[in-house]
Amino acid sequence: MTLGVGWRDWHRKRPNARAWRACWLAVCWLALAPLLRAQVVVTDDQGVSVRLAQPPQRIVSLLPSLAETVCELGQCHRLVGVDRYTNWPAVLRDVPRVGGGLDPHIERIVALRPDVVLLATSSRAGERLRALGIPVVALEPKTHADVQRVLLRIGALLQVSDPLRVWQSIDAAVTAAARSLPDHARGVRVYVEVSPGPYAAGEASFIGETLARLGVRNVVPASMGPFPKLNPEWVVRADPDVIVVGARSAVDLLQRPGWGAMRALRGGHFCVLTPADSDVLLRPGPRMGEAAAILARCLASKAPRDPGGRS
Missing domain, CATH: 3.40.50.1980 (Nitrogenase molybdenum iron protein domain)
Structure with a gap:
């Protein structure tokens, strides 16, 4: 009699099929979770x-x-x-x-x-x-x-x-470079040459975006593409206030047709970047904030006090 009651009591209290299934799924999840998390x-x-x-x-x-x-x-x-x-x-x-x-x-x-x-x-x-x-x-x-x-x-x-935090740091560095620009450098017209040819950084390039954030104007319009090859005489006609070039381009600047008469060159309103600084400027990556600072320092020191008169 006692045995019969005990059996019925156990049978009544044993886990049902649904409970067993839930338990099994939980065990499987615990076993597989590390593998699932590892999938990239x-x-x-x-x-x-x-x-x-x-x-x-x-x-x-x-x-x-x-x-x-x-x-x-x-x-x-x-x-x-x-x-x-x-x-x-x-x-x-x-x-x-x-x-x-x-x-x-x-x-x-x-x-x-x-x-x-x-x-x-x-x-x-x-x-x-x-x-x-x-x-x-x-x-x-x-x-x-x-x-x-x-x-x-x-x-x-x-x-x-948190890779987003890294991006926020880069973006903040670009903003800081823009804020560092003195008033006399804001709004000046800039020509940035990325390699001999000459090839220039247009408004549509990442360098053009950086110039825009610095509050200056790029003489190479977006319609010409991000990095167009230009006729040297086109740059003379564009008549930028400040010229930015790398060491390779600087070698023959004054030998280009008409460049010797450009007010930016005659007035010393140009920067020649070191190879290391050129690398920073030309690579669209995590040193973009540093690139903005390089441009800001150039503009602060070389922009004419009176762009109209190039003084």
Whole structure:
């Protein structure tokens, strides 16, 4: 009798099927959660969704601004290969070189056993690397908004915390550079040459965006494209108040037709950037705030006190 009552009591109190199922699902979730969290999915600038089993620990970069972004996120140690032009931060100078974005050494890249390769959308290496089974993420920042987007995307790829804060710091540095500009430099007309040719930074470029945020005017309109090749005589007619060039361009400035008569050159209203400063200015990446400061210092020291009279 007692045994019968005990059996009925246990049968009445035992967990039902639904409770067992819930318990089983909870156990499965606890077991699988770390694996699910490790999954990384990023869509690159070519619209390709790249799926990795876990955040990449071995990265090859074929674009300086992308390598700089990885480092700005505190992950320099993950870079096992970089392109020949990457030279900042200094710790990357000892990282193996794998050619350039347009002429990469595929064999060297494969030998480095990367978990992922970061490259520009214009790089020729993407298809070949994918065919070899190496994940590729193509990203190419061309505007301020692109720099923010790429930084956040690489942050998601690397699973780092709060990449937005890094962007906010960059953006704040650009704002600080703009606020530092003295009144006499505001509104001046500027010509920025990015390489001999001459090739200039137009209003549509990320450098043009920086100039706009500094409160000065770019003589190269957006309609000409981000980095147009110009006729030297066009620049003479544009008659900028301030000229900004790199060391390579400065060599023959006065030999260009009509340039010797330009008031900006005759009045000393021009800046010649060092190679290091040129690198900062020409790379749309995490040093964009530093680039704005370089331009602001140039304009503060070289802008004419009276733009109309170029004094």
